Amino acid sequence: MLDKKLKNFMALISLLMLCQCSTISQNFYIQQVESENSVDQVNQVIVEENGNKYLIERDKTDWYDRYFHKKIVDQIDLDGDGIDEGILQTQGTGNCCGPTFFVIKRVNEGFYSILEHDELDGRPGLSFDEIDGERILVVYNSSGGVDNVSDERTISHLKLANGKLELIAKFYNAAFLKSELDITARELKEIEPKRRLFTFDLDLDGKEDELSCYYWWRWGVVSCAVTSTKLGKVSIPKCSRIGILSSVTNGMHDLVCDRSYIFSWSPDEKKYVQN
Numbered sequence: 001m002l003d004k005k006l007k008n009f010m011a012l013i014s015l016l017m018l019c020q021c022s023t024i025s026q027n028f029y030i031q032q033v034e035s036e037n038s039v040d041q042v043n044q045v046i047v048e049e050n051g052n053k054y055l056i057e058r059d060k061t062d063w064y065d066r067y068f069h070k071k072i073v074d075q076i077d078l079d080g081d082g083i084d085e086g087i088l089q090t091q092g093t094g095n096c097c098g099p100t101f102f103v104i105k106r107v108n109e110g111f112y113s114i115l116e117h118d119e120l121d122g123r124p125g126l127s128f129d130e131i132d133g134e135r136i137l138v139v140y141n142s143s144g145g146v147d148n149v150s151d152e153r154t155i156s157h158l159k160l161a162n163g164k165l166e167l168i169a170k171f172y173n174a175a176f177l178k179s180e181l182d183i184t185a186r187e188l189k190e191i192e193p194k195r196r197l198f199t200f201d202l203d204l205d206g207k208e209d210e211l212s213c214y215y216w217w218r219w220g221v222v223s224c225a226v227t228s229t230k231l232g233k234v235s236i237p238k239c240s241r242i243g244i245l246s247s248v249t250n251g252m253h254d255l256v257c258d259r260s261y262i263f264s265w266s267p268d269e270k271k272y273v274q275n
Contacts, residue, residue, distance in 0.1 A: 024049065024050070024083055024106070024109075025049065025050055026047055026048065026049040026050075026083075026084070026106065027047065027048045027075070028045065028046070028047050028072045028075055028086035028088075028104065029046055029048070029072060030043050030044065030045060030046070030070050030071060030072060031043070031044045031046050032044075035064070042064045042068075043064075043068065043069060043070040044056075044057070044070075045057065045070060045072075045086075045088060045104070047086065047104070047106075047112060049106070049109065049110070050109070052110065054110060054112065056104055056112055056114065058114055065092070065093075066090075066092050067090035067091070067092065067100060068090075068091070068092055068093045069090060069091040069092070069093070070088060070089070070090050071088070071089045071090075072086055072087065072088060072089075073087050073088070073089045073101075073126070074086075074087040074128075075087070076128060076135070077135065078103065078135050078137065078159070078160040079105075079135070079159075079160040079161060080134070080135065083106050085103050085104060085105050085106075085160065086103070086104035087101065087102075087103060087104075087126070088101065088102040088103070088104055088114075089101055090102065096145060096146065097123075097145065098122055098123030098124065098144070099123075099124065100116075100120060100121045100124075101120040101121075101124060101126060102114050102115065102116055102120065103115040103116075103120075103137075103160065103165060105160070105163065107163070113163070115160070115163075115164060115165050116165070117158060117165040117167070119139045119141065119156040119158060119167060119170075120139060120158075120165075122141050122142070122143070122144075123141060123142050123143075123144055124139050124140065124141045125139070125140040125141075126138065126139060126140075127140075129157075131157070134159055135159070135160075136157050136158065136159055136168075137157070137158040137159070137160070137165070138155065138156070138157060138158075139154075139155070139156040139157075139158060140153075140154075140155055141153070141154045141155075141156065142154075144219070144220065144240075145219070145220065146217070146218060146219070146220070147189075147217045147218075147220055148220040149184075149185040149186040149189055149220045149240060150220075150240075151240050151241060151258060151259060152172065152173075153172070153173035153259060154170060154171060154172055154173070155170070155171045155173075156169065156170045156171075157169040157170070173259060175259065175260070176241075176243075176256075176259050176260070177243065177245065177256040177259065177260050177262070178245075179243025179244055179245055179246075179256055180200070180243075180244045180245065180246055180253070181198065181200050181243065181244040182241060182242075182243045183196075183198055183211065183213050183222050183224070183241070183242045183243070184222065184240065184241045184242075185215055185216075185220050185221050185222050185239075185240045185241070186240075188213065188214065188215035188222060189215045189217075189220075193214075194214055194215035195212070195213060195214035195215070196213055196214075197210060197211070197212050197213075198210075198211040198212075198213060198224075199211070200244055200253075202226070202228055202234070202244065202252055202253050203228045203229065203230040203231060203251060203252055204248065204251060204252070204253070205229055205230045207229040207230075208229075209226065209227060209228045209229055209234075210226070210227045211224045211225075211226050212224065212225045212226075212227075213225075213242070216238065219238070220240060221238045221239055221240050222238065222239060222240070222241070222242050223238045224236055224242065228252075231252075231270075234252075234271070234272070235270075235271035235272065236255060236263070236271075236272045237255070237257050237261075237263055237272060237274075239257035239258050239261075240258050241256075241257070241258055241259070242255060242256070242257060243255065243256040244256075245262070249264035249265055250264065250265045250266070250267050251265070252264075252265035252272075255272055257274075261274060262274070262275045263275065
């Protein structure tokens with residue numbers, strides 16, 4: 001009898017908690033307002049809850065400078081408490097860096113915390129998955145930036161538990177598309193002058209074509225001037241690694257950029273374009 005009463009009590013508590021969650025009406029959005037400083041406008045994060053509007057911000061200088069551009073990319077329940085978190089994407093005003101993401105969690109009425117994690121900085125992309133019944137934040141990241149020749153690619157799994165983001169798994173990509181010839185930023189950075197002439201029969205006419213390549217420190221990539229004996233000047237992408245593949249499209253060898261981005265020759269555009 002006691003066990004039955006206890007079970008009924010726990011069921012009642014669960015029902016009450018569910019009803020409490022269902023009464024919470026909230027919405028995250030970005031609002032542009034006039035600024036007090038030299039910037040014409042700033043992007044504020046607003047959450048509207050049960051008819052009240054709350055401004056969400058941290059350190060004002062950092063929040064409206066380094067994280068100037070803001071966008072709510074999703075509203076999703078990450079920790080299974082029945083209340084959606086706001087997924088915020090931010091970006092600075094320059095082009096040096098990738099986005100930074102934050103998770104905004106409701107703790108109580110009018111009480112919101114901004115959660116961050118190192119994996120959400122750099123050059124991340126996000127998706128969501130469910131593993132063993134838990135909602136997981138999947139983060140795809142890569143290295144890059146000024147004078148950075150790393151080709152590291154990672155996939156990280158984060159979960160929201162006990163009010164914080166926890167890293168539960170991190171995977172490093174060890175795979176490259178196999179190529180006939182590789183030209184890497186790392187290789188060119190280590191030689192003086194930071195350039196080298198490569199030859200390869202790109203256009204399959206039996207004659208060697210020239211790839212005059214140099215290291216571009218601004219983005220840590222290889223930049224090549226390509227001369228085809230059949231087509232003349234040929235435009236190819238700038239990458240941390242340029243590889244010439246054995247496959248052929250429209251009479252020209254395909255290229256691989258970085259680890260696995262394939263570019264093929266387009267006669268209409270007269271350049272290599274990504275597949």
